Amino acid sequence: MHARTWLSVFSFPLVAAFTLPVIQQGEQAKAQPKPGVKAPPQDPLAGMSDIQDVLALVQQNYVDPPDMEKVVSGGIQAVLERSHPMNSYLSAEDLRLPDPGPAEAGLVVLKRGIYAAVLAVTPSGPAAKAGIQPGDVIRKVDGDSVGRLSAWALERRLSGLDGATLDLYRYNATGDLTKTSLKLQRLPKPAVALKPGTGALMVSLPDLNPGRAEELKKVLAAVDHSQTLVLDLRQCVKGSVEEAAAVAGLLGAKGSLGTLQEAGKPDRAIAVVGTGTPFARLALLVGRSTLGVPEVLAACLKKGGVRTFGEKTPGLGVERSRFLLKQGGAVELVSRRWMGLGGEKLDRQGVAPDQTLKLADSDDALAKVLTALQSPAPAPAPVQKAS
Numbered sequence: 272m273h274a275r276t277w278l279s280v281f282s283f284p285l286v287a288a289f290t291l292p293v294i295q296q297g298e299q300a301k302a303q304p305k306p307g308v309k310a311p312p313q314d315p316l317a318g319m320s321d322i323q324d325v326l327a328l329v330q331q332n333y334v335d336p337p338d339m340e341k342v343v344s345g346g347i348q349a350v351l352e353r354s355h356p357m358n359s360y361l362s363a364e365d366l367r368l369p370d371p372g373p374a375e376a377g378l379v380v381l382k383r384g385i386y387a388a389v390l391a392v393t394p395s396g397p398a399a400k401a402g403i404q405p406g407d408v409i410r411k412v413d414g415d416s417v418g419r420l421s422a423w424a425l426e427r428r429l430s431g432l433d434g435a436t437l438d439l440y441r442y443n444a445t446g447d448l449t450k451t452s453l454k455l456q457r458l459p460k461p462a463v464a465l466k467p468g469t470g471a472l473m474v475s476l477p478d479l480n481p482g483r484a485e486e487l488k489k490v491l492a493a494v495d496h497s498q499t500l501v502l503d504l505r506q507c508v509k510g511s512v513e514e515a516a517a518v519a520g521l522l523g524a525k526g527s528l529g530t531l532q533e534a535g536k537p538d539r540a541i542a543v544v545g546t547g548t549p550f551a552r553l554a555l556l557v558g559r560s561t562l563g564v565p566e567v568l569a570a571c572l573k574k575g576g577v578r579t580f581g582e583k584t585p586g587l588g589v590e591r592s593r594f595l596l597k598q599g600g601a602v603e604l605v606s607r608r609w610m611g612l613g614g615e616k617l618d619r620q621g622v623a624p625d626q627t628l629k630l631a632d633s634d635d636a637l638a639k640v641l642t643a644l645q646s647p648a649p650a651p652a653p654v655q656k657a658s
Contacts, residue, residue, distance in 0.1 A: 293397045347602075350420055355605040356382050357425035357591060372432040374455035378403065379508055379562060380588070382425055385418035386410050389441075390585055391508050391560035394461075397453040403441065405559050410448065411440035423603055431455050463490050464503075466637055471499040473556075473637040476518070479510025479564050484517035491521065491547070497653050500550040501640050502572070505558035505581060505630075507565035512609075514544045515568040523549035524575050529567045529617075531612040538610075543571070544577030557581040557622055558630075563588065570611035578648055580628040582639055588617025 341597065344362055347415060351358035376572045377396020380387040387409040392399045412428045420428065431437070442448055461477040465485050472494060476483060491500075516528045525545040530538050535591055555577050557569045561584040573579045588609035595601045609617045630636050 281440070309340065319649055327406075346622060351602065351604070352382075352384075352421075353588070356384075357422045357589070357601040357603075357605050359421035361421075361423060361593075361601045361603065365424075366599070366601060371427050371430045372455070374431055374433040374435065374457050376429040376437055376453060377458060378429050379560070380409060380425065380429070381415060382420070382422045383587070384441075385416065387417045389493055390562060390587075391506065393458060394506065396458055397437075398455055401451050401453040402443075403439070403453075404444070406444065408442040409439050411438075412437050433457055449577060463487055464496075465490050467494075468637045468641070469507055471501065471637060471641055473501040473503055473640075475503040476507045476565070477507075478508055479514040479518065479568065481509065481511060481514055483514050484521060486519055487518060488547070488654045494647070496548045496579050497551045499552040499554065499641065499644070500555060501554045503556040503636065504561045504565050504569055505556050505559050507562070507568075508560060509563045512564050512566060514566065515571075517543050517546075517563050519543045519568055519571050522553060522572065523547055523548035524571055527612060528571045529612060532608045532610060534606045552644070553577050554644060555579040555581075556628075556636065556640060557584050557624055559583075559585060561585075561622070562610070563590075566617050566622050567609045567611070569617065570613075570617060573622060573625070574612040578626075578644065579624040580626050580643055582627060582629060583623045584621035586617060586619055586621035588621075 344360055347396065348360045351360055365535055367514055375393075375396070377393030377398045378389060379391035380389055389398075389403060389405050389407040389409065392403055410473045411417065412420065412425065417425065417430075427478050429437070433456055437451070437453055439451045440448060441451060463477070463483065464475040466473045466475075474487065474490065476487070500522075512531070519528055523545055524543050526543060528541040528543045530540050532538050553572070555569060555572050557566075557579060558581045561569060561581075566584045566586070566588045569579065569584065590607035591603045592606040593601050593603050603620075611617055611622075625648060628639060628643060630639060
């Protein structure tokens with residue numbers, strides 16, 4: 272029996288152990304017992320005996336002596352990933368692992384079953400130099416199948432000591448499986464980039480980490496606000512929501528940035544205080560590498576009337592939290608979700624541009640956006656009333 276087969280066999284009763292009692296309780300609430308008939312006692316943990324039976328069968332009948340700790344952890348990981356691919360199970364041994372190192376591959380990936388999709392590639396980083404592009408699919412990391420790695424473990428594999436070699440087996444745009452070797456390196460903190468044009472300028476934000484709003488404020492202080500500003504978020508990866516709210520305020524947004532939904536807590540709106548001088552016209556560029564909190568900023572600006580160009584964002588408006596387990600391990604769960612000002616769930620639908628604009632690295636993005644701005648804005652799609 273293949274390893275993935277018995278892991279699936281194990282994970283099925285694990286799910287059933289928790290879901291079946293809930294279903295049974297719901298059915299019991301609907302059914303009224305007949306007078307004089309005593310309802311049979313219900314054991315909410317009855318399904319656990321199935322798990323014990325499966326584990327015993329694996330231990331007694333598997334052709335090779337199985338590592339039962341791997342069986343259990345693999346089953347838990349399979350259940351977690353069914354809820355969200357970013358969920359991870361960490362053993363007590365995982366928590367004792369040292370920091371992998373300060374060097375990086377320059378990649379952001381999302382695990383999807385047995386492979387990982389490349390979402391973002393840091394310009395001039397090791398992955399970019401090796402020719403890896405967003406949309407590529409990684410099948411193995413240093414010879415290990417991605418399917419056996421949690422999202423947490425996969426992220427660790429993409430960092431390490433400066434100069435260390437990382438081997439990736441990936442499918443590129445042509446569908447060929449190729450081996451790509453790259454050297455990990457420390458990536459310098461990229462600066463906010465400013466590109467001037469005729470009556471317009473483009474500002475590119477690499478992330479929304481602490482300090483970006485102040486850096487952007489200094490960049491914009493020396494420019495003429497009667498121009499058109501194009502805010503480029505195509506390579507903007509992650510960051511803090513407080514920084515996103517500050518950037519939105521610099522660009523003239525007011526009110527709310529979006530809504531945070533958190534497990535066990537009431538929804539919370541994030542306020543934006545308008546502190547900047549508005550530009551004569553503001554346009555927005557988004558793409559497949561606009562990830563996480565930058566998607567919240569993009570949704571806020573778009574809802575405020577800023578014309579948006581580029582490609583649809585991946586829909587990763589979520590955050591994870593780590594919860595320690597009594598036996599010494601931990602789980603990392605997606606416990607927060609961001610919603611846009613229109614109520615859209617940014618972890619499911621992302622941000623769709625008003626006009627699709629696919630740009631190559633060699634294209635003059637500022638000129639392309641300015642040309643697109645000359646055409647009238649597309650009419651909003653009609654709202655379909657529920658029948």
